[in-house]
Amino acid sequence: xxxxxxxxxxxxxxxxxxxxxxxxxxxxxxxxxxxxxxxxxxxxxxxxxxxxxxxxxxxxxxxxxxxxxxxxxxxxxxxxxxxxxxxxxxxxxxxxxxxxxxxxxxxxxxxxxxxxxxxxxxxxxxxxxxxxxxxxxxxxxxxxxxxxxxxxxxxxxxxxxxxxxxxxxxxxxxxxxxxxxxxxxxxxxxxxxxxxxxxxxxxxxxxxxxxxxxxxxxxxxxxxxxxxxxxxxxxxxxxxxxxxxxxxxxxxxxxxxxxxxxxxxxxxxxxxxxxxxxxxxxxxxxxxxxxxxxxxxxxxxxxxxxxxxxxxxxxxxxxxxxxxxxxxxxxxxxxxxxxxxxxxxxxxxxxxxxxxxxxxxxxxxxxxxxxxxxxxxxxxxxxxxxxxxxxxxxxxxxxxxxxxxxxxxxxxxxxxxxxxxxxxxxxxxxxxxxxxxxxxxxxxxxxxxxxxxxxxxxxxxxxxxxx
Amino acid sequence: xxxxxxxxxxxxxxxxxxxxxxxxxxxxxxxxxxxxxxxxxxxxxxxxxxxxxxxxxxxxxxxxxxxxxxxxxxxxxxxxxxxxxxxxxxxxxxxxxxxxxxxxxxxxxxxxxxxxxxxxxxxxxxxxxxxxxxxxxxxxxxxxxxxxxxxxxxxxxxxxxxxxxxxxxxxxxxxxxxxxxxxxxxxxxxxxxxxxxxxxxxxxxxxxxxxxxxxxxxxxxxxxxxxxxxxxxxxxxxxxxxxxxxxxxxxxxxxxxxxxxxxxxxxxxxxxxxx
Numbered sequence: 001x002x003x004x005x006x007x008x009x010x011x012x013x014x015x016x017x018x019x020x021x022x023x024x025x026x027x028x029x030x031x032x033x034x035x036x037x038x039x040x041x042x043x044x045x046x047x048x049x050x051x052x053x054x055x056x057x058x059x060x061x062x063x064x065x066x067x068x069x070x071x072x073x074x075x076x077x078x079x080x081x082x083x084x085x086x087x088x089x090x091x092x093x094x095x096x097x098x099x100x101x102x103x104x105x106x107x108x109x110x111x112x113x114x115x116x117x118x119x120x121x122x123x124x125x126x127x128x129x130x131x132x133x134x135x136x137x138x139x140x141x142x143x144x145x146x147x148x149x150x151x152x153x154x155x156x157x158x159x160x161x162x163x164x165x166x167x168x169x170x171x172x173x174x175x176x177x178x179x180x181x182x183x184x185x186x187x188x189x190x191x192x193x194x195x196x197x198x199x200x201x202x203x204x205x206x207x208x209x210x211x212x213x214x215x216x217x218x219x220x221x222x223x224x225x226x227x228x229x230x231x232x233x234x235x236x237x238x239x240x241x242x243x244x245x246x247x248x249x250x251x252x253x254x255x256x257x258x259x260x261x262x263x264x265x266x267x268x269x270x271x272x273x274x275x276x277x278x279x280x281x282x283x284x285x286x287x288x289x290x291x292x293x294x295x296x297x298x299x300x301x302x303x304x305x306x307x308x309x310x311x312x313x314x315x316x317x318x319x320x321x322x323x324x325x326x327x328x329x330x331x332x333x334x335x336x337x338x339x340x341x342x343x344x345x346x347x348x349x350x351x352x353x354x355x356x357x358x359x360x361x362x363x364x365x366x367x368x369x370x371x372x373x374x375x376x377x378x379x380x381x382x383x384x385x386x387x388x389x390x391x392x393x394x395x396x397x398x399x400x401x402x403x404x405x406x407x408x409x410x411x412x413x414x415x416x417x418x419x420x421x422x423x424x425x426x427x428x429x430x431x432x433x434x435x436x437x438x439x440x441x442x443x444x445x446x447x448x449x450x451x452x453x454x455x456x457x458x459x460x461x462x463x464x465x466x467x
Numbered sequence: 468x469x470x471x472x473x474x475x476x477x478x479x480x481x482x483x484x485x486x487x488x489x490x491x492x493x494x495x496x497x498x499x500x501x502x503x504x505x506x507x508x509x510x511x512x513x514x515x516x517x518x519x520x521x522x523x524x525x526x527x528x529x530x531x532x533x534x535x536x537x538x539x540x541x542x543x544x545x546x547x548x549x550x551x552x553x554x555x556x557x558x559x560x561x562x563x564x565x566x567x568x569x570x571x572x573x574x575x576x577x578x579x580x581x582x583x584x585x586x587x588x589x590x591x592x593x594x595x596x597x598x599x600x601x602x603x604x605x606x607x608x609x610x611x612x613x614x615x616x617x618x619x620x621x622x623x624x625x626x627x628x629x630x631x632x633x634x635x636x637x638x639x640x641x642x643x644x645x646x647x648x649x650x651x652x653x654x655x656x657x658x659x660x661x662x663x664x665x666x667x668x669x670x671x672x673x674x675x676x677x678x679x680x681x682x683x684x685x686x687x688x689x690x691x692x693x694x695x696x697x698x699x700x701x702x703x704x705x706x707x708x709x710x711x712x713x714x715x716x717x718x719x720x721x722x723x724x725x726x727x728x729x730x731x732x733x734x735x736x737x738x739x740x741x742x
Binding site: 034036092125127128130156158164165168169246 | 556599600603604605606607608678679705706707708712713714716717718719
């Protein structure tokens with residue numbers, strides 16, 4: 001029987017980081033992946049394919065706004081595959097990079113499906129039958145998640161799809177209903193909407209992605225509805241059915257019926273633990289279907305950790321990477337690397353949304369007075385050149401306007417721009433530090449300087465002097 | 468490709484095939500449009516009925532199937548639009564597509580074998596949908612891969628349609644040797660989508676398919692295996708040795724779950740044959 005110090009189950013963003021961190025610490029590490037290639041759902045079915053399609057949608061929406069001549073319109077017979085040319089090369093290329101990284105780090109990759117047989121021992125089933133036993137001192141469960149299948153939504157992967165099968169559609173539908181208001185629902189809704197599909201998004205909450213600063217979700221709704229699509233908030237679903245001929249019908253509790261050619265059910269995800277036989281290890285599931293963990297990612301069984309989607313929201317690749325790293329470090333007795341608050345969140349809607357550190361409401365709740373500096377993306381020369389449709393940078397500073405507590409961005413390349421704020425936060429750069437910097441001209445990063453100046457102008461002493 | 472190991476019959480047919488001297492089965496006009504419709508998201512009943520009505524024999528056959536045991540409801544279906552409303556545009560498109568294709572392959576000398584191909588083709592198509600669902604792959608495309616995967620064998624029988632008295636071993640050898648080439652020739656003539664071409668050419672050995680096309684070939688190979696488990700279970704290899712598992716990354720229990728649909732699929736095939 002094989003024995004390792006750290007066994008990681010799942011090779012998505014969380015699992016990979018856990019394995020690499022363990023190897024970096026000098027531990028003997030193995031990683032088990034049920035799919036043929038490493039990278040997890042994120043690489044093969046989720047993040048990478050959806051972002052590839054989104055990239056085309058962004059180009060097309062710019063073209064429709066007359067920014068590229070001539071504007072391009074897609075007809076209904078457009079094949080989805082034709083909109084993500086070269087995707088297979090992107091996926092296989094990235095998977096190879098990840099596999100090589102594991103190999104160089106000395107991590108043993110095992111292809112198979114893991115299940116616990118005891119708290120320290122797992123059996124790995126292989127596609128061709130047979131099992132391999134492996135024993136580990138510490139275990140990180142990073143098995144990811146799968147779409148939830150609510151009983152009132154009969155997912156058939158043909159007309160009523162989930163977020164794993166949505167990408168298998170051959171042609172762009174004329175209309176699409178999206179159930180849910182989380183990150184996945186919002187990203188797919190805005191991508192299809194930008195591709196010219198009429199999208200109706202149905203959410204039980206007042207606003208989508210309610211964990212975000214309300215200004216970010218408002219920016220999303222405004223851009224989404226500007227394309228002709230619709231966001232129905234605070235609605236609940238009574239029943240969904242395929243009419244047998246050509247449409248999916250969604251009946252809401254208030255009696256409204258929404259008809260569309262296809263439907264995407266994105267009502268959250270649950271941990272992918274069905275075949276893990278957690279009971280054999282004594283690991284308990286939270287009522288939400290995720291693994292309950294403490295701040296270090298530890299489950300109720302002290303040597304078994306959980307990271308990534310399986311541990312529950314926010315279930316982003318970035319947070320998963322952080323959780324994976326922290327879990328491995330804690331398991332191997334190392335100090336944590338960076339606090340969770342410094343992990344950025346990037347949402348690939350159109351426009352992109354990003355956040356790091358505290359948002360305004362959380363900062364006020366925690367610190368009392370805060371100063372918020374703002375700049376519009378269009379206030380930067382590059383923003384005007386790009387003819388950006390709205391977008392802003394928001395810097396949240398302490399009450400004296402000296403220390404950065406967080407930043408939120410909506411607009412083009414927000415998920416890239418947030419890295420600047422992240423580094424400022426990690427290295428505790430004072431607000432004046434922004435103003436002392438010179439960024440390339442013209443770039444949208446200059447909006448940071450404008451937002452920092454806005455904080456400075458609101459400082460108590462300056463405000464008093466102005467009065 | 469001509470090899471010295473080929474039987475004289477296969478070698479002669481192959482030579483004629485390469486020179487373009489063999490008459491290949493024409494693709495029925497309705498089938499072309501039905502295949503397109505089968506992958507479309509936005510098909511309405513009127514559009515579908517219009518395509519099927521272009522071929523009156525086909526229209527009659529679809530109605531017969533719609534009224535057969537496993538599909539029939541409480542009252543008789545008398546129009547195609549009614550059939551679409553009752554059974555759904557997807558199922559009607561699939562049934563019509565299968566029926567249309569079968570009508571293209573007449574082989575009087577090998578009628579039994581041809582009907583066996585039809586049976587396998589329909590069952591494979593329906594199993595392919597289950598295989599696709601298990602792996603969250605495109606269900607409509609999988610259906611076509613399953614439906615068409617044995618086009619090569621059907622083509623060889625079509626070519627030899629009037630040649631009676633060929634010993635069964637010689638006929639089998641001829642099929643084994645030529646089905647890939649013959650299937651590809653027809654697939655190209657019919658301008659079938661690339662994944663379907665890959666399913667036809669590589670289903671006996673999906674691991675040989677080019678990058679990006681191994682999955683449709685493996686889907687066809689596995690669904691053919693499942694059809695065999697349905698009709699001719701004796702001599703079938705166990706699930707763990709089924710073809711295509713590595714490429715599709717399906718575990719034995721997932722294959723067994725697809726096989727759980729066997730009775731439903733048997734009924735659908737029986738309805739097709741009864742029409």
